[in-house]
Structures are given as C-alpha cells and as structure tokens.
Amino acid sequence: xxNKTLDHTLQGAPLWLTNFVLVYQKLSKENLQLLATIYHExxxxxxxxxxxxxFDDLYQYFENLYxxxxxxxxxxxxxxxxxxxxxxxxxxTYQHPKLNKGKMVTVVGTSHIKGEGDKVxxxxxxxxxxAMLYEQLPILGKLTKWIKTKAAN
Numbered sequence: 001x002x003n004k005t006l007d008h009t010l011q012g013a014p015l016w017l018t019n020f021v022l023v024y025q026k027l028s029k030e031n032l033q034l035l036a037t038i039y040h041e042x043x044x045x046x047x048x049x050x051x052x053x054x055f056d057d058l059y060q061y062f063e064n065l066y067x068x069x070x071x072x073x074x075x076x077x078x079x080x081x082x083x084x085x086x087x088x089x090x091x092x093t094y095q096h097p098k099l100n101k102g103k104m105v106t107v108v109g110t111s112h113i114k115g116e117g118d119k120v121x122x123x124x125x126x127x128x129x130x131a132m133l134y135e136q137l138p139i140l141g142k143l144t145k146w147i148k149t150k151a152a153n
Contacts, residue, residue, distance in 0.1 A: 009079050016115030017079070017086050024074045024090075029066035035059055040121040047125040070095040071104070084115045092127075 010018050016038070023034045035058070039045075045052040045061070052058045066072060071094060078089040088111045095104050109127030113120050 006076060006079065013079070013081055013086075014084070014115055015118045016120055017081055017113070019118070020113060020115075020120055021076050021079060021088070025076060027074065028072065029069065032059065032062055032066060035062060038120055039123075040116055040119040043119075043121055043123065045123045048127060068096055068098070070097060070102075086113050086115075087111070088113065 006021070010021060020038045023038045027034060036055070039055050039058060041055045043053075043055055043058055045058050050061060052061050073093045074090050075093075076088050076090045080087045090109055090111065092107045092109065093104055094107075095102065107127055109125055111126070112122075112124045114122035
C-alpha cells in the first residue's frame with residue numbers, strides 16, 4: 001500500500017478488510033480474478049445502478065463494467081472499521097471512450113462493507129451517479145449540471 005496514513009489505519013485490521021483494500025487499489029480488467037480472493041460466495045453488492053446477489057453474478061457485473069473502460073483506478077483514502085464492518089472513503093478515476101469525450105472522470109464515494117470469515121459478504125457503494133455517469137453524457141450532462149446549479153441557488 002502506498003498511503004502511509006492508510007497503513008497506520010489498517011494496523012490490526014481484520015484480514016478481510018486488509019485484503020479488500022489491497023485488491024481494490026490494484027484492480028483492473030486484467031486481474032478481475034482477484035475478486036474471488038476478497039468476496040464471499042454469498043456476497044450482496046449494492047451500488048446506485050444495481051443490487052447483485054452472489055459471487056458469480058457479482059463477477060459478471062464487474063466484467064461488464066470493466067469491459068469498455070480504458071482505465072479505472074481506486075485510491076482508498078481513509079478506512080474506519082469496527083468489528084466486522086468498515087466504511088471506506090475513496091476516489092475513483094476512470095476513462096470510457098464514450099463518456100466525457102474519452103477523458104478521465106473522477107468520482108468521490110464511500111463504501112460500507114461487512115466481513116464474514118476472511119471475505120467481504122456485504123458491499124454497498126454510495127456515490128454521486130450524476131458525476132459518475134449522467135454529467136459525462138453530451139446532452140444529459142448539460143441538463144444534469146443545469147439542474148444541480150438551479151437546485152443550489
């Protein structure tokens with residue numbers, strides 16, 4: 001792990017959490033098989049787009065997500081954990097040829113995860129879907145940004 005602060009935060013953390021952080025910070029479409037080392041076969045995964053039950057469906061979901069990405073990088077900046085639960089605060093940077101004119105997109109989010117044994121059995125992501133997806137589309141992006149501006153004023 002590169003983040004010295006994160007190393008200190010994970011000192012004494014359970015194996016499922018340490019492994020999760022290590023894998024996510026190096027995850028790519030070339031090494032999706034690493035997901036099997038961190039997720040329980042009965043995992044529940046929830047994000048703003050889908051709810052997925054079971055490892056096989058989760059793996060398929062990740063395969064589909066990563067399929068068209070040119071790049072995807074997670075930096076986990078902070079971890080708060082107690083017993084079998086943790087909250088992770090992260091920044092995802094990704095590149096998709098059809099979004100944001102093919103330029104990099106940065107999204108900040110959090111995850112609530114729960115461990116069972118040495119793997120994660122529950123994973124829920126919280127993020128701004130507008131910033132991740134809608135704002136990156138030509139017409140919908142302008143509309144989404146306009147709505148956010150109007151709502152803030």
